[in-house]
Every structure is written in structure tokens, then in C-alpha cells.
Amino acid sequence: MEPVIAAHADWVGEALGIELMTPSSQPLARRLYRALRGWIQVGRLASGSRLPSSRRLARDLGVGRNTLLEAIEQLVAEGFLETRPGAGTFVADLPFGRGEAVSEALAEKPPSEAPEAALSARGERLLRFCASPGHHHAAFAPGVPALDRFPHELWQRLLKRHQRDAPEAWLDYRTQGGVTALREALCDYLRLSRSVRCRPEQVLVVQGAQQGFELIARMLSDPGDVAWLEEPGYGGAQACFDAAGLEMVAVPVDGEGLDLKRVPPGQAAPRLIYVTPSHQYPSGVTMSLPRRLALLEAAETHGAWIVEDDYDSEFRYGQRPIAALQGLSAAARVIYVGTLSKVLYPGLRLGYLVLPEALVAPFRRANARLHREGQYAVQAALAEFIAAGHFSRHVRRMRNCYRQRQALLRRALAPAVARGLALSEGQAGMHLVAWLDDRDIEQALVRRAAEQGIGLSPLSDYYLTPPGRPGLVLGYAGARDEEILRAGEWLARAWLALAESRDRAGAAETPRDKHV
Numbered sequence: 001m002e003p004v005i006a007a008h009a010d011w012v013g014e015a016l017g018i019e020l021m022t023p024s025s026q027p028l029a030r031r032l033y034r035a036l037r038g039w040i041q042v043g044r045l046a047s048g049s050r051l052p053s054s055r056r057l058a059r060d061l062g063v064g065r066n067t068l069l070e071a072i073e074q075l076v077a078e079g080f081l082e083t084r085p086g087a088g089t090f091v092a093d094l095p096f097g098r099g100e101a102v103s104e105a106l107a108e109k110p111p112s113e114a115p116e117a118a119l120s121a122r123g124e125r126l127l128r129f130c131a132s133p134g135h136h137h138a139a140f141a142p143g144v145p146a147l148d149r150f151p152h153e154l155w156q157r158l159l160k161r162h163q164r165d166a167p168e169a170w171l172d173y174r175t176q177g178g179v180t181a182l183r184e185a186l187c188d189y190l191r192l193s194r195s196v197r198c199r200p201e202q203v204l205v206v207q208g209a210q211q212g213f214e215l216i217a218r219m220l221s222d223p224g225d226v227a228w229l230e231e232p233g234y235g236g237a238q239a240c241f242d243a244a245g246l247e248m249v250a251v252p253v254d255g256e257g258l259d260l261k262r263v264p265p266g267q268a269a270p271r272l273i274y275v276t277p278s279h280q281y282p283s284g285v286t287m288s289l290p291r292r293l294a295l296l297e298a299a300e301t302h303g304a305w306i307v308e309d310d311y312d313s314e315f316r317y318g319q320r321p322i323a324a325l326q327g328l329s330a331a332a333r334v335i336y337v338g339t340l341s342k343v344l345y346p347g348l349r350l351g352y353l354v355l356p357e358a359l360v361a362p363f364r365r366a367n368a369r370l371h372r373e374g375q376y377a378v379q380a381a382l383a384e385f386i387a388a389g390h391f392s393r394h395v396r397r398m399r400n401c402y403r404q405r406q407a408l409l410r411r412a413l414a415p416a417v418a419r420g421l422a423l424s425e426g427q428a429g430m431h432l433v434a435w436l437d438d439r440d441i442e443q444a445l446v447r448r449a450a451e452q453g454i455g456l457s458p459l460s461d462y463y464l465t466p467p468g469r470p471g472l473v474l475g476y477a478g479a480r481d482e483e484i485l486r487a488g489e490w491l492a493r494a495w496l497a498l499a500e501s502r503d504r505a506g507a508a509e510t511p512r513d514k515h516v
Contacts, residue, residue, distance in 0.1 A: 022181055059460065143311075143342060143475060148480060179379040197326065213241070249267050282433055307337060314399065412492060441498045459472060
């Protein structure tokens with residue numbers, strides 16, 4: 001340990017002056033506070049030492065006395081210093097100043113010596129489903145709506161009015177499951193547009209679909225229970241169920257949706273079955289009626305709950321939205337999950353569950369305990385947004401916008417499609433899938449796109465069981481027209497170049513193969 005600095009004005013002032021010579025973007029008071037606290041922690045300022053007067057220290061350092069007092073007062077509040085009326089400011093009687101071993105353990109260490117983050121096994125698994133933070137790319141980002149087309153001014157007027165007129169009760173903890181007007185508006189909308197069977201009391205407003213998945217997993221399953229999930233499927237649901245300790249079983253999807261005949265043999269009965277039947281994510285297929293009926297029967301047989309994620313059903317082109325699975329049977333074991341992130345904007349953080357009658361009370365109580373209810377003024381504004389017809393008009397505008405943006409993307413990719421690049425049908429939704437037959441090409445395109453400032457989502461990442469089919473999930477809804485054309489034309493050129501290079505390499509190998 002370094003020798004103790006005598007609490008004398010010359011020594012302390014000189015040492016602090018040297019400390020302040022190092023360039024820093026931190027406020028001056030914060031730097032003084034950290035320097036003095038660090039000296040106390042390592043024992044360089046001994047317990048009981050008297051500090052020089054604040055006036056003298058401020059004069060010696062050439063700083064304002066209020067700046068110095070701000071640092072000292074913070075240290076007094078945290079217990080590192082103490083003031084004695086008529087005597088001055090002293091270092092408190094702490095283990096650091098007495099030279100005890102605890103001083104080194106609590107001393108502030110440089111970043112290179114900081115302890116490593118020891119994540120739990122569950123935390124490590126969860127990170128597999130989490131994308132690395134980075135720059136948000138508008139072109140090809142899946143699930144991002146057209147934020148440039150949202151009616152911001154109208155929405156702000158509604159928000160301001162409901163925030164201004166919010167009753168005092170909305171400032172308290174709430175346990176009602178959401179604003180009554182919003183639950184009524186959502187119920188009317190779902191009955192008309194999605195054929196959902198519900199009453200307003202069955203609607204539970206949550207802070208996004210992800211929170212809904214988490215609540216379902218906690219309330220209806222225990223660690224070790226089995227969940228069937230679509231393969232490929234949505235990483236957000238996979239992350240929630242994995243974090244809940246469920247054993248996830250991947251069930252393949254084909255042109256008719258989830259295929260129960262391909263459930264891996266020998267599996268235990270599921271507790272949860274997660275599906276996106278109206279527009280499978282990410283493949284885009286719609287579950288056929290025979291498959292839907294078979295799924296409802298399987299849930300009844302196994303005593304399982306179906307989690308129906310209806311994430312972007314509003315955006316179908318050329319036909320009415322497909323009726324929800326939940327509405328096929330009054331006694332169906334289905335929990336309908338809806339989100340407003342895709343229809344309005346992700347930052348809204350509002351979603352909802354439509355619960356079977358028996359689950360309403362326990363889910364409402366658990367949600368209020370675990371997550372707390374809030375944003376009642378925002379919910380009230382949204383209820384008016386729906387009731388006044390703004391929601392329906394916005395959906396119609398976005399449906400036309402996304403249809404046009406998909407057409408732009410297809411036009412940009414046309415040269416590659418003419419040479420064999422396969423695209424999904426795109427009868428609905430906010431993205432297309434480009435099907436590839438070579439994982440090396442998939443990974444090469446992802447790397448090269450990043451160098452161009454273009455974000456590509458590899459389809460193989462959506463599979464629970466590696467290696468997964470190669471491909472690209474191409475979001476187009478959140479990109480402006482010029483971005484779609486630029487990124488789409490680049491992708492077409494890049495795919496053509498890689499495909500031609502592979503073909504040349506294959507042609508060069510063929511004579512040798514024949515000779516062998």
C-alpha cells in the first residue's frame with residue numbers, strides 16, 4: 001500500500017492538482033469526488049485525518065468553492081467523510097484507513113482487473129437467441145413497420161389530451177388488466193376482423209408480445225415441461241420458452257404449416273404449442289384448415305395450451321385476413337397473442353392476450369404482481385385512436401404501402417430471380433424469404449452486406465436444430481423506396497456473382513471427378 005498522505009493542505013492540494021491535470025470529459029466535481037473517495041478506499045487518507053478547509057483547497061486548485069463542496073457533501077452523504085461542528089471535515093473511521101484487508105477488496109480497480117461477468121447457465125443459453133447490438137439497418141430489417149408513414153401529429157394530440165385529463169387513479173398501481181375502453185375497442189376489432197371469440201374481460205393488455213409469452217410460460221408450465229415450436233420459427237418465443245426452462249421440440253413446417261406428423265418420435269406430451277398459423281414466421285405460409293383442426297384436437301388430447309401468435313395478420317394482399325385459429329372452437333385451448341408493434345410502432349410497447357375464461361383472473365393477478373400495469377394514458381389514447389377509425393385507416397394505408405414496397409423489392413431482385421433465386425410468395429406480411437441452397441453463400445452474403453451498411457438476417461438462424469435451411473429473411477416494410485432499390489439491386493448483383501463463382505468452380509472440378 002502506498003504511504004498515507006498527511007491531511008495537510010500542501011500535500012492534499014498538490015495531489016489533487018496532479019489528479020486534475022489528466023484530461024477527462026467528466027464534470028470537475030465528479031473528478032474531485034472520485035479522487036478523494038479512491039484515496040480513502042485504499043487508505044491513502046487515513047481514518048480520522050482532517051481535511052484542509054474548503055476555501056483553501058478551492059483556492060489552491062483554482063476551482064470554485066461550490067464545486068469542491070459538491071464533492072465533499074457527496075462523500076459525507078455516503079459516509080466516507082464526516083463533519084464535526086467547529087472542528088472541520090474528517091475522514092470517517094473506516095476499515096480502509098486502519099489498513100485492514102477489506103480495503104483492497106473494495107478498492108476501485110482499473111477495467112483490466114475488473115471481475116468477469118459470471119452469467120448463469122440459463123443466461124448463457126438466452127444469449128444464443130439475442131442478436132448482437134449494432135447499427136439498425138432499415139433495408140431488410142424484419143418486423144420493422146413504416147415509421148415514416150405513422151400519423152405522428154394526430155397521435156401526439158391524442159396522447160397529450162389523455163395525459164392531461166388522466167384521473168388520479170391512473171397514477172396508482174392498477175390491476176384491471178388494462179384500460180376498459182381499450183379492451184372493449186380491441187375486442188370489437190378482433191371479433192370483426194379476426195373472428196376471435198371474446199368478451200372485453202378476456203383481453204389482458206401487456207407490455208408487448210414478449211411479455212405475454214413470458215407470462216404464459218410462467219403460468220402454464222414448469223421447468224422441464226415440453227413445448228412444441230415451429231421449425232423454422234420466431235426467436236423471441238424461443239428465447240422466452242428457453243428462459244422458462246422448457247424443453248423445446250422443433251416441429252417442421254411445410255407448405256401447409258406445422259406438420260404434427262413430423263413430431264420427433266418418443267417425445268413427451270407438450271404443455272405448450274407455439275404457432276403462427278395465419279402467416280407463419282418466417283416462411284410466410286398459412287396453416288391449412290385440416291392442420292388447424294388437427295392441432296386443436298392434439299391440444300385437447302395432450303391437455304396442452306396453444307399459443308397463437310397473430311403478429312401481422314392485418315397485412316394480407318388481395319384477400320381478407322385469415323380467421324384466427326382461436327375462433328374455430330368455443331372450447332379451444334388457445335391463447336391468442338396480439339401486438340401493436342407491427343401495426344403502429346415498436347416503441348409503443350403494447351400487446352394483448354385473449355385468454356380463455358378460466359385463465360382471466362389468475363393471469364390478471366400474476367401480471368399485476370410480476371410486471372405491474374401502466375401506461376394507462378397511452379392505452380386510453382390508443383382506445384380513442386381505434387374507436388375514431390384512425391386505426392383502420394392507418395392499416396389500409398400501410399397495407400397499400402407494404403404491397404408497393406414488396407413490389408419494389410421484387411423488381412430490384414428480378415435479375416437474380418431470372419437466374420434461379422427463389423422468393424417466397426409474399427401474399428401477406430412485411431418480409432420475403434429468399435431461399436438459398438448453399439450455406440456458404442448465405443454467410444458470404446451476410447458478411448458482404450454488412451460491409452455495405454445493409455443488414456441481412458440469415459434464415460438458418462431461425463432453426464432450433466442446426467444447421468437449418470440457408471436463406472435470407474428480407475424485411476421491406478420499414479425501408480424507404482430508395483433504400484429498398486439500392487439494397488435490393490446490390491443483393492441481386494452479389495448473389496449473381498457468388499452463384500456464378502460457385503458454378504465455375506463446380507465446372508472446373510467436374511473433369512477431375514470423372515477422371516477419378
